[in-house]
Amino acid sequence: MTRGRFAFIIGCIGLLIGGAEVLRSPDVSASIVAASMLATMLRFATPLTLGALAGLLCERSGVANIAIEGMMLSAAFGAFLGAAATKNLLIGVLAGMAVGVAMATLHAWLSVTLRVDQIVSGTVINIMAAGITGFLSTEVVRRQALVGAGLLPALRIPVLADLPVVGPVFQQQPIAWVALLLVPITHLVIFHTPWGLRLRSVGELPRAAHAAGINVIRTRYTAVMIGGAIAGIGGAYFTLESVPAFEPLMTNGRGFIALAALIFGGWTPAGAWAASLLFGAANALHINAQQFGIPVPAQIVGMFPYLLTIVILAGVIGRVSPPAAVGTPYEAD
Amino acid sequence: MGSGTHDRNAGLAMNVVGGSGGAPVPQEGYVLEARGLTKRYGSLLANKDVQFGVRRGEIVALLGENGAGKTTLMNMLFGMTAPDSGSVLIDGEAIRLQSPRDALALGIGMVHQHFMLVPPFTVAENIALGVEPSRRGMLDLGDLEAQITALGRRFGIDIDPRAFVKDLSVGQQQRVEIIKALYRGARVMILDEPTAVLTPQEADDLFKVLRGLAHEGTGIVFISHKLREVLDLAHRIVVMRRGAVAGEVLPRDASPESLASLMVGRDVLLRVEKAKSVPGKPMIVVRDLVVNDDRRVRAVDGVSLSVRTGEIVGVAGVQGNGQTELVEAITGLRTTQSGSFHLSDRDLTRATVRDRTDAGLAHIPEDRQRHGLVLPFTVEQNMILNRYYRAPFSRWLVMQAKAMRDQARDLVGRFDVRPANPEAPVGSLSGGNKQKVIIARELSRDVRALVAAQPTRGVDVGSIEFIHGALIAARDAGAAVLLVSAELDELLAVSDRIMVMFRGRIVGAVDSATASREDIGLMMAGGVSPEVESVTR
Numbered sequence: 001m002t003r004g005r006f007a008f009i010i011g012c013i014g015l016l017i018g019g020a021e022v023l024r025s026p027d028v029s030a031s032i033v034a035a036s037m038l039a040t041m042l043r044f045a046t047p048l049t050l051g052a053l054a055g056l057l058c059e060r061s062g063v064a065n066i067a068i069e070g071m072m073l074s075a076a077f078g079a080f081l082g083a084a085a086t087k088n089l090l091i092g093v094l095a096g097m098a099v100g101v102a103m104a105t106l107h108a109w110l111s112v113t114l115r116v117d118q119i120v121s122g123t124v125i126n127i128m129a130a131g132i133t134g135f136l137s138t139e140v141v142r143r144q145a146l147v148g149a150g151l152l153p154a155l156r157i158p159v160l161a162d163l164p165v166v167g168p169v170f171q172q173q174p175i176a177w178v179a180l181l182l183v184p185i186t187h188l189v190i191f192h193t194p195w196g197l198r199l200r201s202v203g204e205l206p207r208a209a210h211a212a213g214i215n216v217i218r219t220r221y222t223a224v225m226i227g228g229a230i231a232g233i234g235g236a237y238f239t240l241e242s243v244p245a246f247e248p249l250m251t252n253g254r255g256f257i258a259l260a261a262l263i264f265g266g267w268t269p270a271g272a273w274a275a276s277l278l279f280g281a282a283n284a285l286h287i288n289a290q291q292f293g294i295p296v297p298a299q300i301v302g303m304f305p306y307l308l309t310i311v312i313l314a315g316v317i318g319r320v321s322p323p324a325a326v327g328t329p330y331e332a333d
Numbered sequence: 334m335g336s337g338t339h340d341r342n343a344g345l346a347m348n349v350v351g352g353s354g355g356a357p358v359p360q361e362g363y364v365l366e367a368r369g370l371t372k373r374y375g376s377l378l379a380n381k382d383v384q385f386g387v388r389r390g391e392i393v394a395l396l397g398e399n400g401a402g403k404t405t406l407m408n409m410l411f412g413m414t415a416p417d418s419g420s421v422l423i424d425g426e427a428i429r430l431q432s433p434r435d436a437l438a439l440g441i442g443m444v445h446q447h448f449m450l451v452p453p454f455t456v457a458e459n460i461a462l463g464v465e466p467s468r469r470g471m472l473d474l475g476d477l478e479a480q481i482t483a484l485g486r487r488f489g490i491d492i493d494p495r496a497f498v499k500d501l502s503v504g505q506q507q508r509v510e511i512i513k514a515l516y517r518g519a520r521v522m523i524l525d526e527p528t529a530v531l532t533p534q535e536a537d538d539l540f541k542v543l544r545g546l547a548h549e550g551t552g553i554v555f556i557s558h559k560l561r562e563v564l565d566l567a568h569r570i571v572v573m574r575r576g577a578v579a580g581e582v583l584p585r586d587a588s589p590e591s592l593a594s595l596m597v598g599r600d601v602l603l604r605v606e607k608a609k610s611v612p613g614k615p616m617i618v619v620r621d622l623v624v625n626d627d628r629r630v631r632a633v634d635g636v637s638l639s640v641r642t643g644e645i646v647g648v649a650g651v652q653g654n655g656q657t658e659l660v661e662a663i664t665g666l667r668t669t670q671s672g673s674f675h676l677s678d679r680d681l682t683r684a685t686v687r688d689r690t691d692a693g694l695a696h697i698p699e700d701r702q703r704h705g706l707v708l709p710f711t712v713e714q715n716m717i718l719n720r721y722y723r724a725p726f727s728r729w730l731v732m733q734a735k736a737m738r739d740q741a742r743d744l745v746g747r748f749d750v751r752p753a754n755p756e757a758p759v760g761s762l763s764g765g766n767k768q769k770v771i772i773a774r775e776l777s778r779d780v781r782a783l784v785a786a787q788p789t790r791g792v793d794v795g796s797i798e799f800i801h802g803a804l805i806a807a808r809d810a811g812a813a814v815l816l817v818s819a820e821l822d823e824l825l826a827v828s829d830r831i832m833v834m835f836r837g838r839i840v841g842a843v844d845s846a847t848a849s850r851e852d853i854g855l856m857m858a859g860g861v862s863p864e865v866e867s868v869t870r
Contacts, residue, residue, distance in 0.1 A: 194467050194472055196472075197472060201462050205449070208451055211449040212437075212449065213438075213464075214434075214462070
């Protein structure tokens, strides 16, 4: 992750918010636009950040993860079920994490132990998650008439939360705070701890890691499973922080956008977070365009981050290579 | 270790094989020893009851052809592979090695042929890997960096611990591997073909380092197939053939010829027999060629050369000085930025590969697995890759299986491809036989020019003999041959003139009859050529 790339992403976010300000209809006040853009951006970025961090741990260990979507979807269901059954939101979050870990373990078993193609394994998990949660939501939730246990309450930082415009930044729900905290924590773990060095070596050149006495298989399992737990928190966002109910396919492709954010951010926590914010900002503009009286069709605005992704992947602002061993199963002979 | 047959009571008397005289180092027990190691991969017996040992301060060369079982043996000694039976002993005690971690902990270090370094990591991070120093849970490489510098100073290895490995030359990366083993407290160091990637000067420097290590008591196992350096460096030479120890000799009792025949199991012609060349008119004519590499950095920087019919021109140079790009530009695999390539007087600078082939250019590519063969295809299919589109192999858009089969039967015999089975998938052949399939395809037609890149890399001694013969036969039949090789001995033996490439330029040219290894080595390392002779033409 170069500084230039980070600055570029932040610049794009500024451009989107600035664009909203310039294009807004005169009836809407500037501070309302800014505050509403910030709040929507942060809300939308939360599951993306968590999904991207989950993918980051996984891919840095050399296991491609396109199953973030499936992991988050099944975790969303697990979290809903856990909370609805116990009427305890915290248990709901833990249930979501457990489901995320279970799906990740399946992914690890398929792709690390059985050495199934990692894209195939990820696809299988995505399809399976959609099928099972769809089935269970009709069978269990509708039939039993399960009612959600409500939403996690926002945690306010006193004084700061009352500031104009930037107030929403200091008044967020717990999972959003967790996502924010996990960014620097993941950075420290990946780049500044012995385990992080091992993790990265396993993702770059597993032969070398093995020769240095590192257990490649175990390291990959651990990374994928921790990633699953983080994806599980991301899934819990949908049913415990966004809406207090489960609907089939409710993650709606956000796992794939998280993957794009991961790539966009050059496989670094800070970059993935910034990219998640950018996707969040684009979505905020997309959702609020009508309310702000912006004359551009919302769909055009919604395309912006994806066009940007293509530009970035084409190498316009410097190439970032993925961990060299991503996608290659390790086989000690 | 699969079986439980590691008994400590096996007699000590059985540890010397081959029975030659005393070694020039103090006679004491082996630091590291293999007793009766056997390893089977499917139907292949990779190691058969191998006895092997190294003492403190001793340099033992392990000599053998590709596929003789050297690497399998080393992998078992380093804990990367478990033997089917037999045992590994350290200081006379049988041990169980279940992973490289065990071997490292017991003081066995290994410098692999393909370096075990993570390119985006720094030198210090690579050395720390697996034994990371930390403070309060966080990586702390400060002391380590100081230790690396200190170790380097002690053994004459200059290395910056903060440099990124991807920015280092191959020779420097090898030094990092050696420091890594030393840092981990290696008492025995195993080096797998360490000179394959070095210039002659770098190899000499490496030998100095290794002698210094041995002097301080490290036992060194040096794997190689190069006879000259083995004789130069080793205290004792163990020769392997077909998975077993074929013999053990002292350098003073050995000659290159005797070692070669021990390796191959029959007498081998080490010198290449060839008549004096009778060059005709210029055939491969390259003028001011500029070519970029994959990163769009200029790799060939204004090369001009000409190869006449009936001569072999060798291109010497350390890997990565533009030879690969030069060959790819001539053979049409890479775009030329400027300059020209003519075959005789026909301009082929921008011609397609097929046009070049049809014009009479043959190519033995450097990477035979990627550019030379379609591995899952059969031998007979690979033999028509440059002619499948014309009669008799294709008629009315239909492939003619019989023509393909008939040709393959003929070529397999003439070019000594083993097994002589046209229907075998080419991927199942040994390196030498894969290369023979390529040579059969390329030379079994009217060839006016041949570009051969590293034609004997990773090929057994027997096949090398054959390949050299084929190059000279092509020359004598009137083809112009451009031979790019990293093996100086090969260039001196086969070519008529030698050009040296350094940083994308031809920095010198010598007549191979009068050239000295030292002069060429100096030019390969970027030194000024003693005399840029008129042979450049």
